[in-house]
Amino acid sequence: MSAAENSGGGSVDYIQHHLTNWSVGEGFWTLNLDTLIVSLMLGALIVFAAMRVGRNLQVGAPSGFQNFVEMVLDFVDKQVKDSFGGKDNKLIAPLALTVLVWVWLMNFMDLIPVDLVPAILHGVGLEHFKLVPTTDINTTLAMAGVVFLLTVYYNIKVKGVVGYVKMFLFHPFGKFLIPVNIIMTAIEELAKPLSLGLRLFGNMFAGELVFLLIALLSGAATLGAALLIWFPLQVVLDLGWLLFHILIITLQAFIFMVLTIVYLGMAHASEDDH
Amino acid sequence: MNITVTLIAQMIAFVVMIWLVNKFLWAPLSAMMEARRQRIADGLSASERGKHELKLAEERAVQIIKEAKEKATEILAQANARSNEIIDEARNNAKAEADRILSGARAEIDREVERAKQELGKQVAELAIAGAERILKREVDAKAHEAALADLVARI
Structure with missing residues (x-):
């Protein structure tokens, strides 16, 4: 019941406390260390698992983990x-695979009880720790930004600089509305990475918030008879949201991957396809 | 919740992650899966080829058995003909030999009969003469029957 510890400042303080990053630096030059550490650890986990599977690949009769990895890989390959x-x-394809696995793992951090890791690290002396990297807008926009840069790169590579500029000039309304076209296409192109990053961020942030609110149920109640009602309710709600959230984190990782593929696929479409 | 330099750090991390995943997972695994696909395709085509060869071999075996049967029949017929021939030949030889032996025996018999006849004739004559001598010694004067005796001796 670590929520009780924080309840001195009320629910708002509790929530805000949980939504503050462990960071160094000021202003723009702030590094969210929790986001970086967790995402890099998860990345290292993926690479470690990948190396373990990749080192002794069985062509003939794959077993266990390799089967699972092959299944995921086949799935991603099919999408691509x-x-x-x-x-x-x-x-x-490797990009899509990375997105799927990494985002899923980062989302998965959401399923870890909200107070567990911060409470443990509080004991070590850390004031704030946000466990879920995808609830940090920097993470999601970073990935969306990389995807955006890649779409620009492939647009220019496939269509040529002239083709890319033409896309801004004559799309979607033809050559008589060039100023409108420029604005429309620019908005369209910028909306893609923004919506990509914000969608994931929003879902995960909201999910985390719901977990926090559920955690507040019994935390807000003082020790006593009321706890007998609120505590079971919290368990049931938490379990329900947990199960539902398994679906959400998977769905969001999948959506992020599919949209990445689709945006890059659109970048590969030549002028005639438009 | 502000956009900070974390964004740039995460972008770099993301790019490195893509590179690592590609290097350690995607590239080896997809190469392996391609190799497996190839192996399965090879196996299937080999089995197809094996099946085809089996069919050909079966056809050839049937052909060979058929030929062998024909040849066996032919050999059997030849053997039968030859055995008939041999039997015929043996029979003919035997017949000829039998005829030869028979005719030899007949000739021998004839000669024996002739000789016996002659012997008998001689003995009859001797007997007749002996008998005649006995009779004649008593009753017939040698002189008186000289002519008759001489005649008799001459006839024998």
């Missing part, structure tokens, strides 16, 4: 092939 058709791109 569905969007890209015959167009060959060696980068997209």
